[in-house]
Amino acid sequence: MAKVVMPLLGVEAHGTVGKAITYRARQDMTTAGRYKRQRDAGSAAQLVQRSKFQGAVAAWPVICDAAKSVLAELASAAHLNAWNWFLRLILRDALPSAVVGDSFVADFRVIG
DSSP: OOOOOSOTTSTTOOEEETTTEEEEEETTEEEEEEOOOOOOOOOHHHHHHHHHHHHHHHHGGGSOHHHHHHHHHHHGGGTOOHHHHHHHHHHTTSSOTTOOTTHHHHHHHHHO
């Protein structure tokens, strides 16, 4: 539990109390408002994006080291690491998420 050192709505009051009220400081004034929680928007596009991300996470450990070195080589031009480059390709549909293992190197050379 947070230690109260100043009164609520005081000069330095900020933060959330009990997931009910949020205190924020704005332009020399502290305001209190309702705690707004981000809703999980279960839209079709978001579910597709989540599925792609989960597929990429599952595929990464299966990819051979040779393919990862190719990814690292190509990713260095964009100042990314191999994992971020691979994830970018999967999420942008530039690389099929089912391509893993040794066949990944050949398919990647065509795409990259």
